[in-house]
Amino acid sequence: MKYLSLMLILLVSIQLFAQVNHRDSINVVHYDLHIEITQLSQKKISGVANILVAPTKANSSAFGLDLQRLVVDSLKVNGQIVSHNHQNDILRFTTAQSYSNTDTLSVEVYYQGTPGKDPGGWGGFYFAGNQAFNMGVGMSVNPHVYGRAWYPCNDSFTDKATYDFFITTQSDYEAICGGINVSDTLDSQNNRVWHWKIEQPISTYLTSVAVGDFEQVHFNYSGIDCEIPIDIYCSASQVGSVTTAFADVPDMMQIYENHFGPYPFSRVGYSVVNFTSGAMEHVGNITYPNNAISTALSDQTLMAHELSHMWFGNSVTCATAEDMWLNEGWASYCEALYVEGKHGYEAGKAYSLSNHIFVIQRAHLNDNGFLALYGIGHENTYGSTVYKKGADVVRTLRGYLGDSTFFAVLKLWFAENEYSSKDTYEFRDFLSAKTGVDMNPFFDTWVFNPGFPHYEISDLLINGTQTTVKITQKSIARQFMGDASRVEVTFFNSSKDTVTRLVQFDGAHGTASFTLPFEPEFAIPDYYCRLADATIKAEKVVSGSQQSFSGVNLVVYPPLTNDSAWIHVTYNYSKPEKYGQMVGDIELTPLNYWKVDMIPYGDFKGRTRFTRQLSNNPIDSTFSAQMKDSVKLMYRATVSEDWKSIPTILDITWGSVAISIDSLMAGEYALGIKRYQVDVPNFVPQKCEITIVPNPVKSVVNFIFGETACSRVDVFSLDGALMTQIKVRNNIQETLDVSEFSAGTYLARFYNNGVSLGSDKFLIVR
Ligand SMILES: [Zn+2]
Structure with missing residues (x-):
């Protein structure tokens, strides 16, 4: 599924129901669902569910099914009325005789009412205009699996069954479900009964119905094994735009069948409905929003995302919500695979790298912390980490295994596990067994640890x-150091000849020696961007006009001559080596740093502007810089050189830095802070007779001098930055408004005519 409102997930109220075990006591073999959906304006449905159930244990007589909100009129087991108890969305019943796990029961449930919706506002059953349809995932209900909104069922990721749907509509309406349309017939009341059949076992959340006045748009597709019909259902006014917008679905099918093996279901279908918040990958009948019918890339990748779920999620389903990245991370990566298949490798890579920038900069903010891909809590099952970081890690897995192994093992995964539910550990062990590569270190590095x-x-x-x-290797936002790292190093000479070698190592450091076909000038780690590590890389050939390097906070203004340069920038979300070191009175900050590699042509001199937000983004480091006018740019040409301060043109505003140099050179660039008092970092207060009140302080602090003559007060942050300097005019006390200062500890240092009187700390609270 893909929801289009990111804010939604932050607003939902979470309802965690008491753990129930009724779902483990049965397996459903088959559902026959007879549902009348003729009262659209009254928002009511009525139905009879015939459910073929197999107990999982011997001596079973107490059973339960999930059903939300709807009213049960009666319940029969093997044709005999049995009393039932429907509370807290669980329909419980007890049979007179006991059944063994080799028996099957026919459970018949007569029910009706107004079906419910996810309180989070996404899943459930909708009556919208002249349509009725369901969305099978409830983002805020537990479990997220959401068949129980419209029929009694065993609502779980793991209990898979086959289905026959008999949906009754008014005679001039259609009912579209997944699978194959067996028949539509008029009944005695001149209503139409639509029979659809799904022959492959699927989870409840993947079942669907869409009722409306639909037209069908059909595409042919010759699949690997057979002809597969592609049917798009939409209203009459949408036929033209749907015919254009969905024309690439056969290409999507070909790309995915080539990568993952034969399409696992009987028909490809989309129903365009009156909904604007995303799409849902119901088997053979994707519920698709009416505001995404275009050839725009974001709409095409939405169609592709949902289609790829037929493999990732629908054929092999995540075993638990904690394994959701196996569904959504993979479907999100399949968007890039579609772009690559349709528009070429570089286009697919660019799509993936813009996702990587989002992951590094935003995913942890959206999900309120750095989360591991596996084991995510209920509130973030459908969050940025699962989708976006999931896709980034799949990209990394592809690079780790190499294309031929990666796609071959995926084909095996679907061939050997179709119509099952699997967890992350089973996936890891399958990869290890089939590739011969121990995947434990990879999963520990990328799946089981945050950051x-x-x-x-x-x-x-x-x-x-x-x-x-x-x-x-450094650890960013994690307490973990991975083993079996595989990092490609690409060596360059000044003619831009390249050669790439792999360095594989355990722990923090790996060293390797190579004999190369040429003498290199420099080297770039992971130049081909196969890793989702804490770097963002960008490259361009610049000449003549201003070039902004996406995601790396750098703009180059080349000279207006024919001179040009190839420039590669790595923005490192890590501290520069030797941070904290003083270079004269400038301290090298622990903030992110840039690495520039370049091949200039002619006498290239590019004025270059480095920018960064002094944000609270935790991956940006929590170093606070409120030291107006004290930011410097530090540079070193190679890692073996000392850092030095270089001349800059500074343009700083509260919260952001923009710092320019006249001519870009290859090397590393980091920010430095000019320290005004080299002894300040020790922060040992030297008590004097001057009093600071109140302390802690919220808005205005007073320095009471008493008998002590004082002519100046300097206030420093604990970073050593001079916040302000007060020239004392009143020889009894001075006040300082600190309401614009951040909370934290500060040091006040007192002087009389240049002679230090001592210092003291005070605390600002908010
Ligand atoms: Zn999805």
Whole structure:
């Protein structure tokens, strides 16, 4: 599924119902659902569910089914009326005799009423205009599986069954379900009964119905195994736009069948409904919003995302909500696979890398913290980590295994596990068994731990064609250091010849020596961007006009000559080496740093502007910089050199830095802070007779001098930044408005005519 409102997930109220075990006591073999949906304006349905049930245990006589809100009139087991109890959305009944796990029971439930919706506003059963339809996932209900909104069922990710739907509509309406349309016939009341059949076992949340005045748009597709019909149902006024917008669905099918193997169901279908908040991958009948019918890339990737779920989620289903990345992370990566298949490898890579930028910059903010992909809590099952970071990690898995192994093992995964439910551990172990690669380190690094690894070249020795490269792994927003890291290093010479070698290592450091076909000038780790590590990379050939490098906070203004340059920028979400070091009176900050590699042509000089927000984004480091006018740019050409301060043109505003240099050079760039008092970082107050009140303080602090003569007060943040300097005019006390200062500890240092009197700390609270 894909929802279009990110805010929705933050607003939903979470309803966690008491854990119930009734779902484990039965397996449903088959559902016959006879549902009358003729009263659209009254928002009512009525139905008879014939459910073929197999107990999972011997001596079973107490059973339960899920059914939300709807009213049960009667219940029969094997044709005999049995009393029932319908409370808290669980329909319980007890049979007179006991059944064994080799028996099957025919359970018949007569029910009616107004079906419910997810309090989170997404899933459930909708009456919208002249249509009625369901959305099978409830983002705020527990479990998220949401068949119980419209029929009694065993609502779980793991209990899969086959289905016959007999949907009664007014004679001039259609009912569309998943699977194959067996018949439509008029009944004695001149209503139409639509019979649809799903022959493959599926989970309840993947069943669907859409009732409306629909037209059919049909496409032919010759699949790997057979002809597969593609039917799009929409209102008459949408036929033209649907015919254009969905024309690439056969191409999507071909791309996915080539990658994952034969389409696992009998028909491809979409029903366009009166809904505007996303789409849902119901088997063979994707419920699709009426505001996404175009050839725009975002609409095409929405169609592709839902279609790919037929493999990822619908054929092999996540075993629990904690495994949701197996559904949604993969379907999100399949968007990029579609773009790649349709528009070429570079287009697919660009799609993936813009997702990576989102992951690094936003996913943890949207989900209120850095989360591991596996084991995500109920409130974030459908959050950015699962979708976006999930896709980023799938991209990394592809790079780790290589294309041929990656796609071959996926084909095996679907061939050997179709119509089942699997968890993350089973997936990991399947990959290990089939590829011969121990996938434990990969899953520990990318799936089971929050945050990111960060890889950089920490040493590079070039001696002719003999090179030794050292890679350092850092841990970003995690307490974990991964093993079996695989980092490609691409070596460049000044003609932009390249050669790539793999460095594989355990732990924090890996060193490898190579004999190369040419003498390299420099090297870039993971130049082909196969890793979702804590870097963002961008490259361009610049000449003549201003070029902004996407995601890396850097703009180059080349000279108005014919000179040009190839420039590659890595923005590192990690602290520069030797941060904290003082260079004169400038301290190298622990903020993110840039690495620039370039090949200039002619006498290239590019004025370059580095920017960064001094945000509260935790991956940006929590270093607070309120040191107006004290930001410097630090530079070193190679990792073996010392950092130095370089001349800049500074343009700083409260909360952001923009700092420019006249001519870009290859090397590392980091921010420095000019310290005004080199002894301040020690922060040892030297008590004097001056009093600070109130302390802690909220808005105005008073420095009471008493008998002590004081002419100046300097106030420093704990970073050592000079916040303000007060020239004392009143020799009894001075006041300072601190309402614009951040909360935290500050140091006040007192002077009389240049002679230090001592210092003291005070605390600002909010
Ligand atoms: Zn999805």
